[in-house]
Amino acid sequence: MRNPANAALDAVDRRLMVATQAGLPRVSRPYDLLAAELGIDAAEVLTRLQRMLDSGVIRRIGAVPNHYAIGYTANGMSVWNVDDRRVDALGAQIGALDFVTHCYRRPRRMPQWPYNLFAMVHGPDRAEVEAKAARIALLLGDACAAHEVLYSTEILKKTGLRISG
Amino acid sequence: MHDAAALDDVDRRLINAMQGDFPLVAEPYRAVAEMLGLSETELLTRLDSLLARRVLTRFGPMFQIERAGGAFVLAAMVVADEDLARVSDQVNxxxxxxxNYRREHEFNMWFVLATATREGIPDAIARIEQATGLPVFAFPKEREYFVGMKLRA
Known part of the structure; x- marks a missing residue:
């Protein structure tokens, strides 16, 4: 289990975050390059990255795909009103479906918002997203009282996360 | 918009293999390349190309700001169509x-707030409500079941 108490970051960790927030250098020895930039040795870069992975400050080191460029232009946020006693077991199953990219439990906002399970579904068109939502509905069965799929129609703003050094 | 068909099987395997667990070793690209049966040069060339074509938006550490004392929250508003331009400008x-995404629903504006401290979230929500004159509904994540993407390769 990840321990948030381990997550205390010092100034060097923060410099490492700032140095890598645009991405990891794409050279043969990327950690050596970061070490040279920060004025520490490469072993320390690796130790610090490992520590941040262990504490969860870094979720993972990897690639972030752009759904639109991959051809998944229909982006549906499916939201489900699922029995609180069963939502965690079912949420794990839905998160494991190959077409679900994000899956979370969130609070209801009654009376306006009865949905507690959010699953982002991507597809080349809405018909495909609807078909995938139908598979989720099947999996949830009688644990789900109602659902909707909210399609995005416009990106009003998209800036990455920015941390100041 | 790029043609989805421009991705070949190697690209798809590369995207699947590079979404997590990037090795913390001196020559990590070489290690991944060997796993995929590629040369290091080919892997780096493909990775550069995928980023340049915006098939990938980023390659590197994904920080969880919550673990560094910060916070992320999904929030939504109900905005009348005639107010959408004004409210969007104010929120953005x-x-x-x-x-910030516009979605087809009564809850038609959905945005992510990111703040350096946990207290920053209620503070930002209060300021957005004041600026727009509209309520902001916060949907903090209570449990995460999955984040990622699985491509058929």
Missing amino acids: AFPEVAH
């Missing part, structure tokens, strides 16, 4: 607003 003017 906040540096704490990272993404």
Whole structure:
């Protein structure tokens, strides 16, 4: 289990975050390059990255795909009103479906918002997203009282996360 | 918009293999390349190309700001169509607003707030409500079941 108490970051960790927030250098020895930039040795870069992975400050080191460029232009946020006693077991199953990219439990906002399970579904068109939502509905069965799929129609703003050094 | 068909099987395997667990070794690209049966040069060339074509938006550490003392929250508003341009400008003017999507629903504006401290979230919400004159509904994640993408390769 990840321990948030381990997550205390010092100034060097923060410099490492700032140095890598645009991405990891794409050279043969990327950690050596970061070490040279920060004025520490490469072993320390690796130790610090490992520590941040262990504490969860870094979720993972990897690639972030752009759904639109991959051809998944229909982006549906499916939201489900699922029995609180069963939502965690079912949420794990839905998160494991190959077409679900994000899956979370969130609070209801009654009376306006009865949905507690959010699953982002991507597809080349809405018909495909609807078909995938139908598979989720099947999996949830009688644990789900109602659902909707909210399609995005416009990106009003998209800036990455920015941390100041 | 790029043609989805421009991705070949190697690209798809590369995207699947590079979404996590990037090795913490001196020559990590070589290690991944060997796993995929590629040369290091080919892997780096493909990775550069995928980023340049925006098939990938980023390659590197994904920080969980919550673990560093900060916070992320999904929030939504109900905005009348005639107010959408004004409210969108007001909301987007906040540096704490990272993404903002218009969606087809009564709850038609969905954005992500990112703040350096946990207290920053209620503070930003209060300021957005004041600026727009509309309520903001916060949907903090209570449990995460999955984040990622699985491509058929």
